Amino acid sequence: MFGRPWMLLLLVLPLLQLFWVWQRTSRRLVLPFDHGGRGSGWLLRWTLGLGESLPALLVAVVIMLLSLPQELAAPKQKRALTNIQFCVDISGSMTAKFGSGTRYDASMKAINQFLDYRQGDAFGLTFFGNNYLHWVPLTSDPSAFRCSIPFMRPENNVPGFGGTEIGKAVLGCREMLVSRSEGDRMLILITDGWSSDLSGGAEIEIAKRLRRDGITLFAVNIQDQDARGEIVNLARMTGGEVFNPGDTNALEGVFKRIDEMAKAKIEQGTAELVDWFWPFAIVGLSVLGLYALLMLGMRYTPW
Numbered sequence: 519m520f521g522r523p524w525m526l527l528l529l530v531l532p533l534l535q536l537f538w539v540w541q542r543t544s545r546r547l548v549l550p551f552d553h554g555g556r557g558s559g560w561l562l563r564w565t566l567g568l569g570e571s572l573p574a575l576l577v578a579v580v581i582m583l584l585s586l587p588q589e590l591a592a593p594k595q596k597r598a599l600t601n602i603q604f605c606v607d608i609s610g611s612m613t614a615k616f617g618s619g620t621r622y623d624a625s626m627k628a629i630n631q632f633l634d635y636r637q638g639d640a641f642g643l644t645f646f647g648n649n650y651l652h653w654v655p656l657t658s659d660p661s662a663f664r665c666s667i668p669f670m671r672p673e674n675n676v677p678g679f680g681g682t683e684i685g686k687a688v689l690g691c692r693e694m695l696v697s698r699s700e701g702d703r704m705l706i707l708i709t710d711g712w713s714s715d716l717s718g719g720a721e722i723e724i725a726k727r728l729r730r731d732g733i734t735l736f737a738v739n740i741q742d743q744d745a746r747g748e749i750v751n752l753a754r755m756t757g758g759e760v761f762n763p764g765d766t767n768a769l770e771g772v773f774k775r776i777d778e779m780a781k782a783k784i785e786q787g788t789a790e791l792v793d794w795f796w797p798f799a800i801v802g803l804s805v806l807g808l809y810a811l812l813m814l815g816m817r818y819t820p821w
Contacts, residue, residue, distance in 0.1 A: 519791070521586030528581045535574035540567055565812075572809040579802035589794040599701030601656055603642040603691045604629055607709035609682045612672040614710070614741075621740050624769055625708045626667045632773040633660040640701065642694050645670045646687035647679030656698060684749070685715035685724055688735070696731050703733040706776065707753075710741040716748040725755035734758045736776050740769065 520526065606629075612622040619627075633641060643654035643663055653670060654662045670676060688707065695703040705728070716724075728735055736758040739745035745760045753760045761776075763769040 519588045519590075520582075521588055521791075523585065525581060525585040529578055532574035532578040532581070535577070536571055539570045539574070569809070569812040572805055572812070576802060576805050576809065579798055579805065583795060583798050583802070587794045587798060588791045591790055591792045600636070600639045600704055601642070601695055601698045601701050602636065602639055602704045602706065603644060603656070603695050605644045605646060605650075605687050605691045605705060605707045605709075607647070607682060607684075607711065608645045608670050608672045608676065608679050609647045609711060610672055610675075610680050611682075611710050611741075616740065620672070621710055622672050625738070625740060628769045628773050629708075630660075630664060631770060632777065633663060635774070635777045640698070642691075644687060644691050644694070645679065646683070646690070647676070648681040648683050649678045650687040650690045651679075652690070652694060656694060682709065682711040682713045683715050684709060684711075684713040684752075685720055688724055688728070688752070692728060692731060692733060695733055703731065705733050705735045705758075707735060707737045707749075708740060709737070709749075710739070712746045712748065716746075716752065721748040721752040722755065725752050728756045737761070738763065738769070738772055 606622075606625060608622065612625075613620050615621075616624045638658065640656040640658050641654070641660065641663060642652065642656040643666060644650055644652050651670070653666055670679075672679075684707065688705065691705050695705065725735075733756060735753050735756045737745060737749050737753045737760045739749065739760060739762045742764070744762050750760045761772040763772050
């Protein structure tokens with residue numbers, strides 16, 4: 519298969535040259551050398567004809583290279599993209615002790631480890647309290663996360679982030695995820711509280727919107743008591759789950775469990791046309807090398 523098949527018509531030129539070389543009957547004048555005999559016979563004629571044919575063969579190879587030879591490559595597998603939005607609570611209660619640090623410290627450390635499991639995915643980071651702030655847009659560069667930890671610590675008492683409004687934050691993260699048309703969508707909520715904007719069946723309506731948009735929500739309830747029923751409904755209705763880690767080791771296990779539950783998909787690619795130059799290049803180099811050797815050992819007059 520060739521990308522420029524029309525150029526193959528030029529092969530008629532080296533074919534005409536080969537025809538002329540092997541069909542001509544004119545005699546060549548052999549120069550006399552002292553103590554040298556005059557060559558004759560079919561072997562010398564064949565050898566000289568081969569030497570004269572090599573330039574035409576080399577031109578034919580060049581024409582075929584310019585015609586862009588192609589072949590179908592084997593289909594490649596690629597990792598399907600998953601868009602993962604982290605929604606992290608930075609209300610005042612996230613300063614409570616958890617392991618050797620605070621709940622916030624443990625959460626961010628676990629998130630950083632989770633990024634290593636999901637190389638090739640896109641990650642976004644949203645902080646929330648009474649309001650929410652999209653701190654890191656969806657990106658495949660995990661360094662943006664690792665640089666963000668000190669800036670929105672709960673200890674900084676950021677105005678408007680002292681309380682907890684989970685429903686508002688989840689809907690804000692939904693907007694970020696639906697803006698990406700490619701890939702699966704996952705929302706990971708990390709909180710230690712409960713909010714009134716999930717009461718009265720509000721969590722059911724939010725879960726329906728998430729499910730309609732293909733968003734799976736996993737909730738990490740980072741506190742001593744189990745998550746409230748509203749958060750459980752919010753996660754499970756989207757196909758996700760709620761986790762209640764009691765210590766830092768359990769928290770690390772939670773993210774491993776999420777990775778197992780939402781395994782990255784492998785997509786089968788289609789066979790694509792790729793350049794196929796190497797066999798023609800090898801033939802061309804071989805012809806050129808043979809022609810150079812013959813020219814070193816054979817001298818004749820072309821008239």
